[in-house]
Amino acid sequence: MLRIFLFGYYGYGNFGDEILLSCSIELLKKICGDPKIHILLPRKSHPFENNPKVSRLNLPGIVLNILKSDLVVGGGGGIFQDETSLRSFLYYSFIVFTALILRKDVILLCHGIGPLRRKLSRWMMRKILSSRHVYPILRDEVSYRYCRMISKNAVLSVDLLVLKRLETPRKMNRNTGKISMILRKIPKDMEDFTKILASIGVSEIDLLVFFPNMDYGTNRKLQEDLREKFKVRILMNHEDLVESVMTSRFVMTERLHGAILSTLVGTPFISNLRIKKINRFFRDYLGRCDFDDAIDLFDTITKLEDFNFDEYRERKLVDWEKKKKDLMKKLTEILKKVENKR
Structure with a gap:
């Protein structure tokens, strides 16, 4: 059974981040079968009761869980930026650097990179991306072009929210107030x-x-x-x-x-x-x-x-569907490499 350490800005009730968590778990299970996923959370009580939790503040526990894992996954979002918080950027960078020191592969799953305002942040991001054990899967073209300059593993994809199954859209009533x-x-x-x-x-x-x-x-x-x-x-x-x-x-x-x-x-x-x-x-x-x-x-x-928003939407959905298929293919390739190392 593959053991995965999953991190992100989870557990604070944010709409987008909670969907990123559920989509990350669904995607990993779809490709890996039945992996054991340990989730980084601020508290133990969370809807994903069947998954082991790791406290965000328990640094020794984080290191131990990374050590025992076969793979470390950053499950989506824009956490690698220092515009809102340098401290947060350093925290997530610590997780990735710890994984690399312990010789673990890291997947940055459908991330956006930046803005990176500080010289230290840019240096650390380059160090992370330059590792052959880091697989950046980017949700937007700007992040992809930046990462591609540094990492041969960089792949352009979509935001994980695109994977979420939602109800069939209704015909919009443009006269509604x-x-x-x-x-x-x-x-x-x-x-x-x-x-x-x-x-x-x-x-x-x-x-x-x-x-x-x-x-x-x-x-x-x-x-x-x-x-x-x-x-x-x-x-x-x-x-x-x-x-x-x-x-x-x-x-x-x-x-x-x-x-x-x-x-x-x-x-x-x-x-x-x-x-x-x-x-x-x-x-x-x-x-x-x-x-x-x-x-x-x-x-x-x-x-x-x-x-004509409907026409625009159809074009986006076609593009996203193609990128979703490419994402599944790329993830399968990466996970096969991880499995072969075990």
């Missing part, structure tokens, strides 16, 4: 912001909290600012988030997984031009603007109304 927002900060000009939404017939707004620890306070304040003109709900339950996106006229998002989810279920979205993760993944998409620029926002909403 409800939209969903997935925001990390409050727009600067709230007066013009609300006038624009009211002028296009919006009467209901769902505020979707993908990162409870980081975004809930912002959304509570946003609810107070919006409730004078709109019916406003704050949603955090994962099933409610998906349902809201599926039933909205369009989605405004500052989270990458909000944009991917919208595409999967067939709902047009507008993303904040300042969010690099989304720009990388949807480089060919029309619906991007600066949420702090009311004129830009209004112009983008107007263009989106005339945009």
